[in-house]
Amino acid sequence: GAGVSQSPSxxxxxxxKDVELRCDPISGHTALYWYRQSLGQGLEFLIYFQGxxxxxxxxxxxxxxxxxxxxxxxxxxxxQRTQQEDSAVYLCASxxxxxxxxxxxxxxxxRLTVL
Amino acid sequence: AQKxxxxxxxxxxxxxxxxxxxxxxxxxxxxxxxxxxxxxxxxEMIFLIYQGSYDQQNATEGRYSLNFQKARKxxxxxxxxxxxxxxxxYFCAMREVQTGANNLFFGTGTRLTVIP
Numbered sequence: 001g002a003g004v005s006q007s008p009s010x011x012x013x014x015x016x017k018d019v020e021l022r023c024d025p026i027s028g029h030t031a032l033y034w035y036r037q038s039l040g041q042g043l044e045f046l047i048y049f050q051g052x053x054x055x056x057x058x059x060x061x062x063x064x065x066x067x068x069x070x071x072x073x074x075x076x077x078x079x080q081r082t083q084q085e086d087s088a089v090y091l092c093a094s095x096x097x098x099x100x101x102x103x104x105x106x107x108x109x110x111r112l113t114v115l
Numbered sequence: 116a117q118k119x120x121x122x123x124x125x126x127x128x129x130x131x132x133x134x135x136x137x138x139x140x141x142x143x144x145x146x147x148x149x150x151x152x153x154x155x156x157x158x159e160m161i162f163l164i165y166q167g168s169y170d171q172q173n174a175t176e177g178r179y180s181l182n183f184q185k186a187r188k189x190x191x192x193x194x195x196x197x198x199x200x201x202x203x204x205y206f207c208a209m210r211e212v213q214t215g216a217n218n219l220f221f222g223t224g225t226r227l228t229v230i231p
Binding site: 033035058102105 | 119159160206208210218219220222224
């Protein structure tokens with residue numbers, strides 16, 4: 001497809017389980033972002049990938065969260081030992097350029113519910 | 116301190132009227148970009164408009180315009196001739212350039228409801 005694709009769209013898991021969320025960015029976009037949006041809240045930055053550079057992990061809330069980007073394209077966000085407070089929509093975005101003008105294109109998100 | 120502040124949790128506007136959604140920002144970086152995104156109930160984030168800190172003129176995109184007041188650090192979104200389809204959450208965001216931050220800072224959003 002032409003847009004950012006995320007899967008699964010919905011995930012329900014039990015507390016303590018690990019989950020993986022996938023993002024397939026727009027072809028040719030070198031920058032990829034993960035954000036978290038809790039119910040009724042704004043977007044919280046998690047992690048940023050740009051080309052082959054080391055990722056900016058400054059937004060990851062704990063060491064239970066990790067992400068990787070293989071081949072400069074698809075990215076996976078992994079949450080280990082999920083907690084109820086991890087319940088949120090996880091949004092992925094990609095961008096063709098960085099700098100202050102780089103518009104982000106968002107996927108439709110993965111809604112995570114931790115029981 | 117909050118990078119982006121949106122003080123209006125909810126706004127109502129009559130169809131065909133204009134509405135202003137407020138946004139103030141906080142940065143010491145002389146070079147930055149300001150963005151507005153729309154998030155309908157379906158959840159996707161839709162880019163609306165961009166304003167660069169060195170742009171002399173206010174940005175406009177169709178019915179959207181950005182009222183950029185640099186000295187006051189405000190970047191209000193003006194939607195003219197509101198339509199029912201404009202009902203959504205609206206987020207203001209900023210990216211700083213010289214600090215090297217890669218993330219786009221988002222406000223908490225304003226929920227706009229257009230009344231027929």
